[in-house]
Amino acid sequence: MKIIRSKDDLRTLRRSWIFKGERVAVVPTMGALHAGHLSLVEVARQHADRVIVTIFVNPKQFNNPDDLDRYPRTEEQDAKKLAPYAVDALYVPTPDQIYPDGFATNVHVSGLTEDLEGAHRPGHFDGVATVVAKLFLQTRADVACFGEKDYQQMLLVRRLSEDLDIETEVLGCPTIREEDGLAMSSRNVRLSAQDRAIAPALKAELDRAATAIRRGADKRVVLNSAKAQIERAGFDTVEYLELRDAADLSPVTALDRPARLLVAATLGGVRLIDNIPV
Incomplete structure (x- = not known):
């Protein structure tokens, strides 16, 4: 598994796969991986020749700064968890690779984002839509896997990809639960x-x-x-x-x-x- 931190290195690797006609899947995450994330990797492997997992704790989707500060950063442990899953690349971009100096674009998906999570977390879905658009374009993945636990987010990402003609098919994958029924998070x-x-x-x-x-x-x-x-x-x-x-x-x-x-x-x-x- 290659660990990549720059979008230029990612694009170089991606071009080599395109040249071979290989199909690529991406699993976007914010790290702190658990069995739910790993189930997405398994689905991704079923739908593609190459799999990219991304880890980026996206500041734009946290409306509470304390929540952002407390979010676990566990890259080393995450890489070890991914090792048995034949992941081809772990993309861990530095903040400047996603939001360089002067970044001024915000992606907003209307309709799906005003209610439920959107009402309780102002700006959250704009942050999700913006970073996912960036990751889809940087990876140029054919398919992306999202868990249905974040159901509203999954619908938003699917709408985003369709509306912007991004050639990334969004697959919704079942929620993975603990033995007592609690959704993994x-x-x-x-x-x-x-x-x-x-x-x-x-x-x-x-x-x-x-x-x-x-x-x-x-x-x-x-x-x-x-x-x-x-x-x-x-x-x-x-x-x-x-x-x-x-x-x-x-x-x-x-x-x-x-x-x-x-x-x-x-x-x-x-x-x-x-x-x-x-």
């Missing part, structure tokens, strides 16, 4: 032992709510009850718990098309998100 390491024991209640309530909605129960009653149960389990607060259209995240009043139940809640000061299909 780099943030989970910040949970205390007590909070870690409480955290699985989030997925459990999603499952109960989805079952009730499928059986025809009143959506508002079900969601209000689920919010109360999550907070009763020990969560600080539930920021949102919504049933939305699976394709465009528009509000759903009747379960007459594929939908997604999405939640964000804080536990011990750690913000957790999850979602399941309904």
Whole structure:
């Protein structure tokens, strides 16, 4: 696995693959890799001859500076975790390779970004869209793998690639969970032992709510009850718990098309998100 830090070196390597007619996949990450990330690498390998994993802690997608400071940086451990997966290149760009002096462009995707995560994290999705556009153009990947845990982000990236005619197909990959149901996330390491024991209640309530909605129960009653149960389990607060259209995240009043139940809640000061299909 080559470790690359400059976009020029990455392009040189990429050109050699293009010359051979090889298909390339990219897995964009911010590091602190866990089994969820590694599952994306496995999917990428199934869809391409060459795989690039990127690690870049993107300051533009953190609306809270303290959250940015606390985000784990574990490049050496991450490289060791990737070693068994036949990754061809680990791209770890320095900040100037993504945002050079004078950088003045911001990418905004309308519609998908104003609600849910967008409402609670102002500017977050502009940061995601901007850095992903840069990474897609720098890697020139044929396919990119994104986890469905960040469902709104996955839809945004897919829309971005389609709207800007970037020839990178965006694949959504299933959420990888701990044995007790908690969605894997780099943030989970910040949970205390007590909070870690409480955290699985989030997925459990999603499952109960989805079952009730499928059986025809009143959506508002079900969601209000689920919010109360999550907070009763020990969560600080539930920021949102919504049933939305699976394709465009528009509000759903009747379960007459594929939908997604999405939640964000804080536990011990750690913000957790999850979602399941309904």
